[in-house]
Amino acid sequence: MPRYALLVEYDGTPFVGWQRQASGLSVQQVLEEAAAPLNAGRPAATMASGRTDAGVHAEGQVVQIDIALELHPDRLRDALNFHSRPHPVSVLAAALAPPDWSARFSCIGRGYRYRILNRRARPALMAGRVWHVQTPLDAEAMHAAAQGLLGRHDFSAFRAAACQAKDAMRTLDRLEVRRQGEEIHVLTEARSFLHHQVRNMVGTLAQVGLGRRPLSWPRELLDGRDRRKAGQNAPAEGLTFLFARYPQPLRWQD
Amino acid sequence: MPRYALLVEYDGTPFVGWQRQASGLSVQQVLEEAAAPLNAGRPAATMASGRTDAGVHAEGQVVQIDIALELHPDRLRDALNFHSRPHPVSVLAAALAPPDWSARFSCIGRGYRYRILNRRARPALMAGRVWHVQTPLDAEAMHAAAQGLLGRHDFSAFRAAACQAKDAMRTLDRLEVRRQGEEIHVLTEARSFLHHQVRNMVGTLAQVGLGRRPLSWPRELLDGRDRRKAGQNAPAEGLTFLFARYPQPLRWQD
Numbered sequence: 001m002p003r004y005a006l007l008v009e010y011d012g013t014p015f016v017g018w019q020r021q022a023s024g025l026s027v028q029q030v031l032e033e034a035a036a037p038l039n040a041g042r043p044a045a046t047m048a049s050g051r052t053d054a055g056v057h058a059e060g061q062v063v064q065i066d067i068a069l070e071l072h073p074d075r076l077r078d079a080l081n082f083h084s085r086p087h088p089v090s091v092l093a094a095a096l097a098p099p100d101w102s103a104r105f106s107c108i109g110r111g112y113r114y115r116i117l118n119r120r121a122r123p124a125l126m127a128g129r130v131w132h133v134q135t136p137l138d139a140e141a142m143h144a145a146a147q148g149l150l151g152r153h154d155f156s157a158f159r160a161a162a163c164q165a166k167d168a169m170r171t172l173d174r175l176e177v178r179r180q181g182e183e184i185h186v187l188t189e190a191r192s193f194l195h196h197q198v199r200n201m202v203g204t205l206a207q208v209g210l211g212r213r214p215l216s217w218p219r220e221l222l223d224g225r226d227r228r229k230a231g232q233n234a235p236a237e238g239l240t241f242l243f244a245r246y247p248q249p250l251r252w253q254d
Numbered sequence: 255m256p257r258y259a260l261l262v263e264y265d266g267t268p269f270v271g272w273q274r275q276a277s278g279l280s281v282q283q284v285l286e287e288a289a290a291p292l293n294a295g296r297p298a299a300t301m302a303s304g305r306t307d308a309g310v311h312a313e314g315q316v317v318q319i320d321i322a323l324e325l326h327p328d329r330l331r332d333a334l335n336f337h338s339r340p341h342p343v344s345v346l347a348a349a350l351a352p353p354d355w356s357a358r359f360s361c362i363g364r365g366y367r368y369r370i371l372n373r374r375a376r377p378a379l380m381a382g383r384v385w386h387v388q389t390p391l392d393a394e395a396m397h398a399a400a401q402g403l404l405g406r407h408d409f410s411a412f413r414a415a416a417c418q419a420k421d422a423m424r425t426l427d428r429l430e431v432r433r434q435g436e437e438i439h440v441l442t443e444a445r446s447f448l449h450h451q452v453r454n455m456v457g458t459l460a461q462v463g464l465g466r467r468p469l470s471w472p473r474e475l476l477d478g479r480d481r482r483k484a485g486q487n488a489p490a491e492g493l494t495f496l497f498a499r500y501p502q503p504l505r506w507q508d
Contacts, residue, residue, distance in 0.1 A: 091375060
């Protein structure tokens with residue numbers, strides 16, 4: 001059965017997350033059911049590079065999908081976009097997957113962006129896409145504090161209670177904070193992240209940006225490895241999965 | 255009764271447009287009812303610089319509002335944002351209006367942006383914010399053709415059948431088309447526009463961008479003054495009201 005890679009954009013707002021769950025509609029269910037007409041009427045099996053939580057968006061999620069039919073990747077993309085309407089899930093491109101390739105296990109780099117709307121008035125056009133923080137944040141202080149988290153560490157202080165990873169050692173390659181007008185963007189990249197790691201890091205950096213904690217605090221939390229002491233888990237709606245990197249680049253058709 | 259100016263952002267998707275209508279909820283109704291607690295319990299009277307249609311968004315609509323209470327503009331902004339929840343309407347700033355000032359009749363310049371998503375895959379994150387055109391558009395050709403519309407002309411060819419303006423003479427100061435990645439943005443500015451003028455101009459330029467009409471066509475249409483011959487009225491959802499200009503700048507508090 002041929003395996004394809006999909007490059008997928010979605011608005012996470014109406015979904016319980018990437019992963020199928022009995023409690024509601026997931027992005028995975030939308031894609032698997034959209035593929036049924038190409039898969040002898042049965043939902044296709046998928047796996048994603050990043051299992052995003054409820055409310056988290058994607059601009060470049062990478063998904064593997066196994067389909068009974070052998071067909072041109074462009075036709076697969078168009079068929080999935082037709083059958084997944086009107087859900088806010090769009091297949092931007094498709095590719096035949098290399099042999100033994102897994103969207104999740106072959107992935108060697110993942111990137112996220114977190115958006116904070118830092119102004120007095122609540123969001124209208126950006127509702128559901130940003131974390132609204134009314135008090136002015138010092139983005140430069142957040143950036144300086146963030147640099148203390150780079151490198152290979154035990155990130156237990158920033159993992160979710162429900163995180164199922166066997167160990168908490170991760171290598172953080174990038175954690176940049178910069179202001180863009182009324183917004184503050186946090187860009188981060190690692191081979192992989194723990195559950196809630198990005199949102200816990202952002203919530204912690206926000207405490208520094210508000211002036212409530214010193215620049216040294218995020219690193220002290222990291223060293224303490226106690227997840228009960230970190231800042232709030234920043235809301236899901238500000239987070240977007242940007243990209244997944246693989247040793248051999250995928251040959252997207254579009 | 256003191257008059258205030260409001261700088262307003264809204265997502266036009268759920269509204270019948272700016273203007274109050276019996277057929278459904280308008281942005282005007284949301285703001286007027288949100289002001290009632292500050293206006294002896296009665297909805298306040300408002301007027302906008304631009305009466306946007308159903309589905310059209312705003313990043314910088316300017317609205318006048320007459321309120322029985324004299325209060326600090328910041329308090330007015332915060333109160334309107336509190337009482338207008340959960341509708342996607344947000345007052346970014348407020349100001350005491352200069353004497354004899356009208357949001358509509360004092361306005362000497364209005365600016366709009368039109369967004370086209372020009373890619374094969376339908377929008378997910380940008381659904382409701384862009385016109386989706388799947389066939390590649392030549393933005394440079396559209397820009398070149400647009401320049402023929404600048405200046406003072408009778409824009410009858412680009413007005414809506416229902417347009418109530420007494421005459422169709424308008425002065426178009428700016429009509430720029432540029433590509434930004436997968437999107438094409440059309441930026442336009444004039445003292446005032448006819449009903450549907452921006453969307454009719456965009457629909458006409460798209461015909462040039464698709465290569466179906468020559469660069470000279472939009473100007474020929476203009477000169478012909480026959481509105482039945484223009485390109486399609488581009489969908490409302492791609493249009494955003496950006497700004498309104500006045501002879502004396504408003505002193506926004508924020």
